[in-house]
Amino acid sequence: MNIGEVAAETGITSKSIRYYESIGLIPEAHRTGGGYRQYSDKDVQILHFVRRARNLGFTVGEVEELLSLYRDRGRASADVREIAIKHITDLDKKVAELEGMRATLTHLVEKCHGDDRPDCPILDDLARADG
Amino acid sequence: MNIGEVAAETGITSKSIRYYESIGLIPEAHRTGGGYRQYSDKDVQILHFVRRARNLGFTVGEVEELLSLYRDRGRASADVREIAIKHITDLDKKVAELEGMRATLTHLVEKCHGDDRPDCPILDDLARADG
DNA sequence: CCTTGACCTTCCAGTAACTGGAACCTATGT
DNA sequence: ACATAGGTTCCAGTTACTGGAAGGTCAAGG
Secondary structure (H helix, E strand, O other), X not given: OOHHHHHHHHOOOHHHHHXXXXXXOOOOOEEOOOOOEEXXXXXXXXXXXXXXXXXXXXXXXXXXXXHHHHHOOOOOHHHHHHHHHHXXXXXXXHHHHHHHHHHHHHHHHHHOOOOOOOOOHHXXXXXXXXX | OXXXXXXXXXXXXXXXXXXXXXXXXXXOOEEOOOOOEEOOHHHHHHXXXXXXXXXXXXXXXXXXXXXXXXXXXXXXXXXXXXXXHHHHHHHXXXXXXXXXXHHHHHHHHHHOOOOOOOOOHHHHHHOOOOO
C-alpha cells in the first residue's frame, strides 16, 4: 500500500504519517524503486494503534511509550495501566477546568440582556477592578 | 509600575506581557529614560481584562475582539453575548470530547488487571484489527 | 511515444501562545 | 566600585501538525 491508501484506511493524513516518521514515532517505511513509501499490513496496524491512542487524547510522547510497551512482550500490564490512569486524571483536570469556565461564562451570559444597548455585564465583569 | 510588579499584580508573566505587546493585543507601554516599560493603572486594568478572558478559555484573537468591543462605547451587548455563547458551545464540544475519551479509557483500565503479567487489554484494544 | 492528471517526494514556513536562554543594560544598596 | 536584582532584545524551541512550492513517478489514453 502506498501512503494515500494508508491515509484513507487509517484516517491519518499522508502529511501526518510522514510527520510521524520524521519524528521517529513510527519506523521508516520501505520504498519502491521510484521512492514511494510502501506499507505492510503490520505498518498499517501500528498506524491504527497510533490513531486510536491519539483519539483517546494521548500525546505523541505517550503514544511512543505505549508503542514501546506494546512491542515489549515482557512488559507488565501495570505500566500501561499507570499511564492510562494518569491520563484519566489529566482528562478529569481538563474537564473540570472547562466546566468551571463554562459555568462562569453561562452565568455572565444570563445576566447580559443581549440587545442593542451598549450596557454589557460580561465586559463589565472582565474589566472589574478587583482580583 | 514596571513590568515585574504588573506581572505579580495580574498573574501574567513578564514574558507574556511583552508577548501581548509584540502581537499588538495591548498597546505599546510607555518607557522610562532607561528603557523600562511603565504601566498606568489603566494599563493594568486592561491586563486584568486579558487574563480573565484567557482564564475563561477565550483565544487571544477572541480577547482582541472583546477588547475592541470594550473600547467601543457604542457597541451592542448582543455582539459580546454572541461571542460568549459561541464560546460556550466550543467549551461544551471540548468537554464532550474529553468525556468520551475518559469513558473509553476508564472502561479499558477497569478491564486491565494491572499486575506484573504482560497481558493487557488496553494495548490489545489499541492494536485491534478493526476500525 | 507523449501527454495528462493523480499521486508521490522533499523542504521550508506557519500555526497558537507562549517559554527558555543568551547577552547585555539599568537601578539600587553597601 | 560592585553585587544583585531587575529590566531589555532577539532567537530558538515547544506541540502536532498543516499548507504550499517545486519537482519526480505512475497508469491510462490518444
